[in-house]
Amino acid sequence: MIGWYFDVVVGFLIRIVIRFFKLRSSEAWPVENGTISAATCPAAMYGGPVAELGYTYFTNGEYYSGVHTKAFILKSSAQDYVSKIHIGSQIAVRVKPTDPETSVVAVDE
Numbered sequence: 001m002i003g004w005y006f007d008v009v010v011g012f013l014i015r016i017v018i019r020f021f022k023l024r025s026s027e028a029w030p031v032e033n034g035t036i037s038a039a040t041c042p043a044a045m046y047g048g049p050v051a052e053l054g055y056t057y058f059t060n061g062e063y064y065s066g067v068h069t070k071a072f073i074l075k076s077s078a079q080d081y082v083s084k085i086h087i088g089s090q091i092a093v094r095v096k097p098t099d100p101e102t103s104v105v106a107v108d109e
Helices: 002-025 075-083
Strands: 031-040 050-059 062-071 090-095 103-105
Touching (some): 002 062, 050 090, 050 103, 062 103
Antiparallel strands (some): 031 050, 031 090, 050 062, 090 103
């Protein structure tokens, strides 16, 4: 049982560190308005529960889409987060100028 808790905590911390570096590396990217198109809490195979937000954004005359993943320690917390998301609401998205298919959600909801 302790191994499972260790797996969840380590997975959570790894996801937080990855998120930090993605945000850090995208600080200079322009921010576009995105629209949330989906919110799910898929079953995690390892590393604990996550919430996923699908979103679309328009830049350089074209539509693109992305997925934002947010890590949680408890599945109930991830489900609660997803239940509060409103499909169609706006979200700030940082878009890589040289590759508009690459994006990062600028802030967590």
